Amino acid sequence: MRPIDLHAHTNRSDGSLRPAALVALAKEVGLGALAVTDHDTTSGFDEASEAGRSMHVEILLGIEITARYPGRAMHLLAYGFDRREKAFVAMLEEIVRGRELRNPRILDKLAALGFPVTMAEVRAESGGDVVGRPHIAAALKKRGYVPDTKAAFTLWLKDGGPAFVAAESLEPHEVIAIVRAAGGTTVVAHPKQLRCETATAYGALVQKLAQEGLGGVEVDHPSQKPEERALFRRLAVANDLVASGGSDFHGSSKPDIRLGTGDGTIAMAYETYEALLARCPAGRG
Ligand code: AMP
Ligand code: FE
Ligand code: FE
Ligand code: ZN
Numbered sequence: 001m002r003p004i005d006l007h008a009h010t011n012r013s014d015g016s017l018r019p020a021a022l023v024a025l026a027k028e029v030g031l032g033a034l035a036v037t038d039h040d041t042t043s044g045f046d047e048a049s050e051a052g053r054s055m056h057v058e059i060l061l062g063i064e065i066t067a068r069y070p071g072r073a074m075h076l077l078a079y080g081f082d083r084r085e086k087a088f089v090a091m092l093e094e095i096v097r098g099r100e101l102r103n104p105r106i107l108d109k110l111a112a113l114g115f116p117v118t119m120a121e122v123r124a125e126s127g128g129d130v131v132g133r134p135h136i137a138a139a140l141k142k143r144g145y146v147p148d149t150k151a152a153f154t155l156w157l158k159d160g161g162p163a164f165v166a167a168e169s170l171e172p173h174e175v176i177a178i179v180r181a182a183g184g185t186t187v188v189a190h191p192k193q194l195r196c197e198t199a200t201a202y203g204a205l206v207q208k209l210a211q212e213g214l215g216g217v218e219v220d221h222p223s224q225k226p227e228e229r230a231l232f233r234r235l236a237v238a239n240d241l242v243a244s245g246g247s248d249f250h251g252s253s254k255p256d257i258r259l260g261t262g263d264g265t266i267a268m269a270y271e272t273y274e275a276l277l278a279r280c281p282a283g284r285g
Contacts, residue, residue, distance in 0.1 A: 002032030004268050005260045006062070006276075007077060007189070007218070007246025010048070011127030013038035013064075014134035016251030018127065022259070023051035023059065029260045033270060035062035035079065035246070040095045041130045042083045060273060064189055065179075066095055067172040072159040074172050074194060077218065077244075079273070080280040081184025088182040091170060096129060098168030103131055109163040110136075110156060115145045133157045134253060149253060173212040185215030185279040187244045191232055192224045199231055203238075210239040215279035220245025222262035242275045244268075 009015030010022050017025065019036060022044075026034040034057055036048045042063050052059035061083060067074040081088060104119060117139045123131060125138035137149035137157055146152045156163035170178075172188075179186050188194075188209055196202045206217060217236040219229050220243075236243040247262035248254075257263065 001270050002030055003260055004033040004035075004060075004270050004273060005031055005246050005249065005266075006035045006060070006079075006187075006244055006268055006273060007037050007064070007221070008034060008249040008259060009038055009064075009251070010036060010044040011251075012041050012044035013128060013130045014126075014132060014250060014253060016253050019044040019047035020051040022249075022251075023048050023055055023057055025259050026057045027055040029258070031057060031260050033058035033060055033273065034259075035060035035273070037062035037064045037077055037246075038128070039064050039075075039130050039132065040066055040092055040099070041128060042092075043128055045083070065091075065175050065186075066167050066169050067175045068167070068169045069172070069194060071166070072193070072195070073167045073169065075189035076172060076175050076179075077187040077189050077246075078175075078179045078184050079187070080277045081179050081182040083182075085182035087178050091175070091178050095167075095169050099130065099132060102165050102167055103136065105165045106133070106136055106157070106163050109165070110140070113156065113162060115140060115143070115156070117143055134250075138253075172209060176209070176213045180213050180281055183280055183282050185276055185281075186213075187216035187218050187242070187276065188214060189218045190221045190223050190248065191217060192221070192228050202231060203235055206232075206235040206239055206241070210241055214241060216242030216244040216276055218245055219243040220262075220266050220268065221248060222257055222266065223248075242272065242279065244272055244276065 049059040121139040125135040137152035140152040249259040
């Protein structure tokens, strides 16, 4: 079986490649299947599946949903859901509305810091409906305020940074329930980014999410070191959750991350995807 990737972005959120180009790259690197997991939208799926049909790469429906979490956000990957289910669609609309309120507040803070950019400039950096910090970072770079987008995060936009505004969204348990009601399952993405202080705190968090109906933990992620992956794998096993993973490919906005292999340490098998589908309420795909 050829390897798969369960976590990748297109320009419908903050990746640099359009869906068809992402699929062409998947073909080039020898993936058998690819989950398109844009932030808060599934709008890249149709173009990706069409490209996948002609290039013989199976395209898996996915998404990375922004949920509420103190001081930052929790990202929940979802698979196996019906993307037309009413409450699911309403949830995404609410999240996108939250972004529309949040982005201008971030721009207000940047202007107060002496680095004004307009919403039109930010929107011009995005290829879809989901506009967020990476597009603001790109607009700041275009203005010449910073040499690269990374610097915009480090100086102003990072979680807790001087221009940071927390995302308005739903609680993780609400997202988990809505995805389940739409027939799918969720995986907590890159748990390292939740920055729990201790292994015990991570244990309590994963246990709580498992009780709320979580299906898996993203163990293999480029941002997570071997000892962190070992902890998350242990917590997945202890809570009867799928140990998942993926590259979190974004294209040129994260140039060190390769599709399929991430930082060179990611190698996911189709069985992991099947194990996730087995967690879906109706066992559907
Ligand atoms: P948003 O959903 O608008 O809060 O933007 C979150 C996205 O910004 C993440 O998915 C990453 O792609 C990117 N991001 C977050 N923090 C950083 C950082 N410190 N450096 C670079 N990119 C980041
Ligand atoms: Fe992203
Ligand atoms: Fe993420
Ligand atoms: Zn991601």
